[in-house]
Amino acid sequence: MSDPQQNSKQISEQVSGRGKSINLQDVHLSLTSDAGEVNILRGISLGVESGEAVGVIGPSGGGKSTMMMVIAGLERASSGTVETAGFDLTNLNEDELALFRRDNVGIVFQDFHLIPTMTALENVAVPLEFAGITDAPERARDRLDAVGLDHRLAHYPGQLSGGEQQRVALARAFAARPAILLADEPTGNLDGKTGGAVMDLLFELHDTAGTTMMLISHDRVLADRCDRIITLADGQVTEGAEA
Numbered sequence: 001m002s003d004p005q006q007n008s009k010q011i012s013e014q015v016s017g018r019g020k021s022i023n024l025q026d027v028h029l030s031l032t033s034d035a036g037e038v039n040i041l042r043g044i045s046l047g048v049e050s051g052e053a054v055g056v057i058g059p060s061g062g063g064k065s066t067m068m069m070v071i072a073g074l075e076r077a078s079s080g081t082v083e084t085a086g087f088d089l090t091n092l093n094e095d096e097l098a099l100f101r102r103d104n105v106g107i108v109f110q111d112f113h114l115i116p117t118m119t120a121l122e123n124v125a126v127p128l129e130f131a132g133i134t135d136a137p138e139r140a141r142d143r144l145d146a147v148g149l150d151h152r153l154a155h156y157p158g159q160l161s162g163g164e165q166q167r168v169a170l171a172r173a174f175a176a177r178p179a180i181l182l183a184d185e186p187t188g189n190l191d192g193k194t195g196g197a198v199m200d201l202l203f204e205l206h207d208t209a210g211t212t213m214m215l216i217s218h219d220r221v222l223a224d225r226c227d228r229i230i231t232l233a234d235g236q237v238t239e240g241a242e243a
Contacts, residue, residue, distance in 0.1 A: 019178060021212040022048035022071055027080035028234040029066060029235075040066050041077070042235035050179075051214035053206055054214040054240075055092070055223030058232035064216045067232065068182050071214070072105050085212075086178040102131050106181045106211070107174030108202075110188035112165045114172075115155040120144060120164075121153040124172045131176060148200055165192035167201065174205050181206065181213045187222070199225070 024106045029041040041063050048054050058065050069075040072083055073089045085104040092100060098116065101107075114123050121140050128136035144150055147167040159166050166186060173181055187195030201223055206213045217223050231239040 009157070020047040021050040021085060022046070022214070023050070023081070023083040024067075024071070025081060027067075027070060027077045029070060029075065030078045031183075031237060035173040035220070040235055041070070043080070044232075044235070044237055045076070046230060046240075048212060048214065050212055051210050052228065053215065053226040055226035055229045056214060056232060057218070057220060057223050057229060058214045058238075062232045063235040064232050065184055068184055068214065068216060071180075072107060072182055073101055102127065102176070104179045106176065106178035106180070107171045108166070108169050108183040108186045110185040112157070112162075112169050112189075114165055114168055116157050119154050119156055120149060120160065120168045120171075123157070123168055124175050127172060128175055133176075139175055143175045144168070146174075146205070147171045161194075163198055166190060166198050170198070170202060170205060174211070177209065178211060180212045181193050182216075183213065184216045185218070186215070187217075192216050 025045050026049075027044045028039070030037050030039050032038070044063075044067060056067070058064055062171050066075060071084050073082075073084070073092065075088075077174055087100060087104070088102070089097065115126070118126065121137065121144065124140035124143055125136045128139055133139065141150070141153065144153060147170055149164060149167055149171070152160060152164060157168070160168065183202065188196055190198060202215075203225060205211075213226070215223065215226055223229050229240050230237060
């Protein structure tokens with residue numbers, strides 16, 4: 001039986017950045033239901049350059065979040081090619097995909113997804129500890145300081161405002177210095193002022209780290225802050241597939 005950790009090491013030794021940071025070629029994803037087969041992604045082809053910030057817009061149900069999940073290896077495409085951060089995800093098993101995400105991808109969700117029984121510091125440090133980073137607490141403190149939460153290290157999610165929780169989520173996503181950041185409606189649960197502050201911070205972190213970023217948003221004003229906009233509708237890219 002193969003060793004997932006050793007396989008991950010071999011995968012990590014591949015040359016990242018070959019061509020595009022994100023490369024999808026004719027990607028389809030279909031699911032079965034009681035009503036029959038549901039086609040969610042219908043032949044998506046797109047490329048994102050290393051360090052580029054891309055906004056993804058389109059109607060609800062158009063496949064935006066599903067495409068992000070496929071890029072992160074959280075959903076498997078039914079067919080087509082999925083390359084993320086220089087790695088072909090097609091033949092990786094679940095253990096290898098988990099290790100791939102740990103080392104290469106940061107994800108920010110609309111609902112924060114913090115662990116309620118852990119402090120802000122612990123929420124940021126835990127994935128670093130899983131990655132075997134020996135200075136995980138120190139790096140977590142640095143990341144929380146970078147998002148203006150050095151005074152909230154010992155607070156639990158329930159003691160933080162929505163904006164503060166999302167800043168913890170940003171610190172966690174950037175802590176491992178990922179090659180790619182995927183953000184799915186990161187301001188969806190925040191008021192306008194707080195959401196604007198979080199987005200300012202998101203772009204500041206992106207610019208500082210040089211991370212490739214894909215931002216899903218219903219807000220065209222936010223998407224316009226990106227280098228390029230991709231439009232999805234009915235599981236297909238209708239605009240902006242290539243830089």
